[in-house]
Amino acid sequence: MNCDEWFEQLYRYIDKDLDQIAWHDVDQHMKGCRPCWNRYEFELKLKERLNNSCCVERCTETFRLRIKAILERF
Numbered sequence: 001m002n003c004d005e006w007f008e009q010l011y012r013y014i015d016k017d018l019d020q021i022a023w024h025d026v027d028q029h030m031k032g033c034r035p036c037w038n039r040y041e042f043e044l045k046l047k048e049r050l051n052n053s054c055c056v057e058r059c060t061e062t063f064r065l066r067i068k069a070i071l072e073r074f
Helices: 001-016 022-032 034-055 061-073
Strands: none
Touching: 001 022, 001 034, 022 034
16 A cells, blocks of 8 residues: 555544455554654544534634645645
8 A cells, every 4th residue: 555545545544434454454554654644643633623622612713724724735
């Protein structure tokens, strides 16, 4: 599995929506590829942050622009 193939499965991996074989392939790639591991950690923390703050507090325009800039880089 290369990084592009890994990325195509990332969100399904995070959501635990992969069969055992696909999960193992994604997991093995991530454990051996630091950039993919870092991306996984970022996405996991972002999802957690969004889940914890959704509809509870409004974010500032500055924060919105920072998130937009980060997402546009990927």
